[in-house]
Amino acid sequence: MKNKTLTKPKTDYISILTLCLSVFAVFFAIWTFTGKWPWVEQTYNSYVLQAQAWLRGRLSLPANYSHLEIAIFNGKYYISFPPFPSYVMFPFVLLGITSCDGFIALISAMAGAVYAFKICEHFNIKKERGILFSLLVTIGSNWLFTAQVAWVWFIAQNMAFTLSLMAIYYALKCKSGLSLAMWACAVGCRPFQVLYLPVLLYLIYDKNISLEENIKSKWKALIPMAVIAISYMVLNIARFGNPFEFGHNYLPEFTESENGQFSAVYIAENIKSLFRLPAISYSSRWKYQAFNGTNIFIVSPIFISYIAYTVYAIMKKKGDPKLIIGVMVLTVIQLLCITAHKTMGGSQFGNRYTNDVLPLVFLGILSALPEKNDYERLNTILLFFGLIVNTAGSILYYM
Numbered sequence: 001m002k003n004k005t006l007t008k009p010k011t012d013y014i015s016i017l018t019l020c021l022s023v024f025a026v027f028f029a030i031w032t033f034t035g036k037w038p039w040v041e042q043t044y045n046s047y048v049l050q051a052q053a054w055l056r057g058r059l060s061l062p063a064n065y066s067h068l069e070i071a072i073f074n075g076k077y078y079i080s081f082p083p084f085p086s087y088v089m090f091p092f093v094l095l096g097i098t099s100c101d102g103f104i105a106l107i108s109a110m111a112g113a114v115y116a117f118k119i120c121e122h123f124n125i126k127k128e129r130g131i132l133f134s135l136l137v138t139i140g141s142n143w144l145f146t147a148q149v150a151w152v153w154f155i156a157q158n159m160a161f162t163l164s165l166m167a168i169y170y171a172l173k174c175k176s177g178l179s180l181a182m183w184a185c186a187v188g189c190r191p192f193q194v195l196y197l198p199v200l201l202y203l204i205y206d207k208n209i210s211l212e213e214n215i216k217s218k219w220k221a222l223i224p225m226a227v228i229a230i231s232y233m234v235l236n237i238a239r240f241g242n243p244f245e246f247g248h249n250y251l252p253e254f255t256e257s258e259n260g261q262f263s264a265v266y267i268a269e270n271i272k273s274l275f276r277l278p279a280i281s282y283s284s285r286w287k288y289q290a291f292n293g294t295n296i297f298i299v300s301p302i303f304i305s306y307i308a309y310t311v312y313a314i315m316k317k318k319g320d321p322k323l324i325i326g327v328m329v330l331t332v333i334q335l336l337c338i339t340a341h342k343t344m345g346g347s348q349f350g351n352r353y354t355n356d357v358l359p360l361v362f363l364g365i366l367s368a369l370p371e372k373n374d375y376e377r378l379n380t381i382l383l384f385f386g387l388i389v390n391t392a393g394s395i396l397y398y399m
Contacts, residue, residue: 012126016114019131023113026139027106027148030391034398036149038102044068046152047085048101051093054086059239068152071240071247072255078239080247083232084188085155101150105158109147112162113138115169116362122172123366132379137362140386141300142350145394153345157355160189164196164359171203176221179204184228190356191246195334199326199360254342262340270339274351288393292344293351299389300354301382306361308375313368320367327364331357349393 031037042048046068053061060076071080079086085104092100116137120130137143143161146154163186170179179200186193204221206214233243240247248254254261270292277295279287288294296303310328313319338344338353345352 011118012121012130015127015131016117019113019117019134020110022131022135023110023139026144026387026391027109030148030394030398033395036398038106038150039099040102041099042101042150044151044153045098045101046079046081047089047155048093048098050079050083050086051090052098054090055093059235069248069251071250072252073240073247073250078247078250079152080251081152081156082188082191082246083235084185084228085159087188087231088159101155105147105150105155108155108159108162109138112143112147112158112165115162115165119165119169119172119362119366122169123369125366125369129376132376132383133362133365136302136305136379136383136386137358139390140383141302141355141358142296142352142386142390143300143355143358144387144390145299145349145397146352146355148394149398154352156189157352160186160193160356161359163189164193165362167196167200168203168359168363171200174204174206176204176218177224180221180225181228184225188228188232192334192337192356195330195337196360199323199330199363202323202326257342259342261342263342264340266342267336267339270341270344273344274335274339274354288349290349290397291347293348293353296351296354299350299386299393300358301386302358302361302365303354304382305375305379306365309365309368312370318368318370323367324364327360327367331360331364334360349397350390 044067046065049061049065049068053059060078061070064070064072064077069080071078085101088104089100092098092104113134116134117130120126120133125133138147143158146157147161149155150158163182167179167182167186170176170182183193183196183200186196204218206217209217232246236243236245239245240250249261251261259265273289273293274296276289276293278289278298281287310324313324314321334357335354338356341353
């Protein structure tokens, strides 16, 4: 009798194509109003400027750029953000393609949607249902605001979102090296993505063997991650003499601040920014706060789904309780860390800092999701509400 071979589940390319076309259609519609096409030179192109400086053999910029957030250290001017997006742009800049950032942002956005769907497939959530949840975490959330342009702040969040989803996906597939490498790349876009590590390690860990055997079998997976992390540290030492300093602490707004960039004194006030409602008028339009964010449940309704499914799973004792609780704890910790920052993202539509936890929230939903979902219509309503709010808000902001 012949041994049966396990067949690898087929990827649903039709659903992926439908998903990508849906995301692109929304972007295209918004661009027709704002003119922020991917081939148009980006106003806030810090990462391209940094790549150009590297190409000339310099770590610092040749001059200060008043419209950008520039770190001033020892009389020199530096890009004040983690460097990974410049790694991606460097080969294009080397070829003289200095408007590459818009297309990189678009590709990253599409890849984020694809990996969201692939994670759904891993949890056996397919076709229309997988598309629904993938759209809910992308164009149905405040991700839409940051994903459609390549401004320095937004492309970093866009890439961190996608790389975090990739890290989660490869961890679920037990591809340790790829997962940890993608995680290191995500940290090089948004440093608080470092908080994803415990969940990734939990997913990677083989529960059928001992800790010692896990370490012996997986230690090589640390090499790509270590190379990427060391590159950040070497660059930071060369620029600022500190392996963990990306430069933000040397922005004038923080060097001149009494409490610096991060402080517990900011938390109480910034937590209000997570939940504050727009200025509501029953005789005129609502006024959404353009500085430091507005209510996250309005701009990212996926948080409503996440809380509902998490409470359901805990009460009914469904899913993997360690994973569900772990995701919940890390989500709260990351949100608290965000509120310890002096600002909550400055000028924006929505509450963009909270976009950094969306991949974690997405994992939390899928790990708690019942096999038969009686709330599909509610999630559809949340999707369209988030889509309409963020589309309108983006158009008004970028015009």
